[in-house]
Amino acid sequence: MSDKPKIEAPIGIFDSGLGGLTVVKAVRDRLASEDVIYYGDTAHVPYGSKSKETIVGFTNDAVRFFLDHGVKCIVIACNTATALALPEITAPVPMLGVIEAGARAALSASKNYKIGVIGTSATIASEAYPNVLRKMNPECAIYAHPCPLFVPLVEEGWLDREATKMVVKEYLTPLKMAGIDTLVLGCTHYPLLAGAIGDFLGPDVKLVDSASACAAELESILKNEGLLRNAGSGSETFFVTDGAAKFSETGSRFLGRSLQAIKFTPSR
DSSP, X not given: OOSSOOTTSOEEEEESSSTTHHHHHHHHHHOTTSOEEEEEOTTTOOOTTSOHHHHHHHHHHHHHXXXXXXXXXXXXXXXXXXXXXXXXXXXXXXXXXXXXHHHHHHHHHOSSOEEEEEEOHHHHHHTHHHHHHHHHOTTXXXXXXXXXXXXXXXXXXXXXXXXXXXXXXXXXXXHHHTTOSXXXXXXXXXXXXXXXXXXXXXXXXXXXXXXXXXXXXXHHHHHHTTOOOOSSOOOEEEEESSOHHHHHHHHHHHHTSOOOOEEXXXXX
């Protein structure tokens, strides 16, 4: 790989499994000319219950994979990997995660600065969102709660089942009682449950999808680095470390269309 990435080089997007496809969708909607390489570590999903050391190791593997494929920028779409691994990793290309982008979007949306954050157990335990939010605005009140059952519900396609509504109520009642006016969906799976979450919390609570905010920040970084591609129609290639058939079937829910060019790559 050359010292300076070329404009024509692809963007690498990494997630522990399927959830990062919401970031792929946001990036493709905003940056249609860019080529995208997606790496889903489906052999090791979920990351939310694993140790920091393990998550850092898996994320380093993904970064090396992307550098071998000559990417010009790396997006860590996994909230857990952003919280625990991104601060520990360096690369010769720009890297960004979803947490700071989501935090900025939440502060912009909130009026009373009572902000809820939901995510995997590891993301919430890391306190990454509260730390970033308080650094940006020390006056905000943050109510964070892990929602570990949301990921399997999404991957099973249980987006509007009664069981899902019961789980949403169980997890989010404390946040509703706290009077939040903004909720950060701190896992890339969670936007698919936005309907059930929004129905429970009501129209006065703004749901913040960090994927869209991340895509906007990615565009700014590429512009600032002189790497933004403005012409042509971008391609997308998906690499997974296990279960390509299931990835294709379930992934269509995240993108809203069928997935093409899915390839298997063994985990390192």
